[in-house]
Amino acid sequence: MSQESHEGCQEDHEHDEPAVDDDVIATEKVVNAFLFYKKYGQEKILHMLKQVREIPNEHQKLLGETYREQITEVKQRLDHNYSMLKMIVNYGVGMFGENFMQSLRIHQPRRPTPDYMSKVLSTIRQIAREWSSAGEPERDATYTPIIEELRRLFPDQSKRHDIRIFVPGSGLGRLAFDLMSDGFSVEGNEFSLFMLITSCFLLNGCKKKDEFTLYPFIFDKSNSWSYEDQLRPVTFPDRCPDGTQTSRKNLFSMCAGDFVEIMRKSPTPHQVIVTAWFIDTAHNIVEYIELIHKGLEPGGVWINVGPLTYHFEDMKEESSIELPYEEVMRIVRTFGFQITDERKIDSKYTTNHRSMLQNQYTCAFFVARK
Incomplete structure (x- = not known):
């Protein structure tokens, strides 16, 4: 699942734990990060209080009780949020199997x-x-443009269960789930343990709509219109993937691992591959294009x-080939793809929509047939 290294967890467990493999070690590092969230937040709060104490008394009076009340909130x-993260970690790691429960015990x-x-x-x-x-x-x-294109290509809903769609870089699984809900057979793929642990909880542990609450913006102090905007809740899931629709003919699964390794080993070609916010995760984007071509029937x-937004650009000890869009598309065509649709789409990504700062991408949308 992962080849991440392990630091700082080599306690003497030889007498009470079986040997710890690399996947468990990598999982423990992620568990530790999730569970450090409360300490991280406490440090930020203490820093806020320290900053107030260091300004003149008359300025502190102008801030008034409202500032301290905000810190309490x-x-x-x-x-x-911490209680939610603990729930997500305990559930998600548990879904990986008993072997991975070691990551909680050795933490x-x-x-x-x-x-x-x-x-x-x-x-x-x-x-x-x-x-x-x-x-x-x-x-x-x-x-939505992806879903609409697939509906156009495969209008007969009664036959969509025979269409196999592969979704690499599936994150928390929402796009893959929505495609499954539209009748297609879908396999999502994700490498990040942060995403995998959380998606396990979201796809299996949520039993009703808007069952849980998070406060994602409590530390968004810059570019904020009001304290209330920072404190506002977000409820989830807005659609409940509770697994009750057992009569479906289509299949749905999530596989963990590196996209390149999985595509090299995959014995069965897919009818559709969907890459959403994904191809710029490549070390070598030419390799991604080649593997996608090979992975399609x-x-x-x-x-x-x-x-x-090439993820490995300028990262030490990481290879990265960064090509402009025109070169990417030239290589796509060189591999034999026929482009049937191509356009630009404006979109934000994990944006605080009530912030003064709004970053927006102009995304490349294309449909290519092998």
Whole structure:
């Protein structure tokens, strides 16, 4: 599932635990990051209080009790978010199987790397994007064109269960779930353990609509219109994937692992591959294009949407080939794809829609047939 290294958890468990494999070690690092969230938030709150104490008394009086009340409100929502993250971790790791429960037993609390902590915070925002009504505008912008194109290509709903769709980089599984709900047989693929653990909870542990609440914006202090905007809740899931529709003929699954390795080993070609906000995760985007071509049966369709924010650009000890869009499409055609649709779509991504700062992407949408 993952080849991440392990640091700081080598306690003496030889007498009470079986040997710990690399996947469990990698999972423990992610568990540690999730469970450090409360300490992370407490440190930010203490810093806020320290900053207030250091300004002149007359300025403190101008801030008034409202500022301290806001800090109290932030702390309460921090505690709630932490309780949700604990629930997600315990459920998600448990779904991986008994072997992975070792990650909880061997866990030794410590400060995660900034990168790992950033992934915890982005996971909270990703829940809002994929599984709440607050994220609907973003999903409508880039997911809906994919769904509409597939409906156009396969209008007979009674036969969609025979159409096999592969969705790499499926994140928290919402697009894959929506395609399954439309009648297609779908396999999602994700590498990030943060996403995998959380999607396990979302896809299996949620039993009713808007059952849970998170507060994703409590630390969005810059570009904020009001304290209330920072404290507002997001409820999820806006659609409940509770598994009650057992009469479906179509299949739905999520597989963990690296896209390149999975595509190299996959014995059965797909009829459709959907890449949403994904192809810029490549170390070598030419390899991605080649594997997508090989992974489709003759006449198969590749639907893509997203920007080209190359994830490994300028990262030390990571290879990365960054091509402009025109070159990407030249290579797509060189492999023999026929482009049947191509356009630009404006979309945001995990944006706080009540912030003064609104970042927007112009995404490339295309449909290519092998």
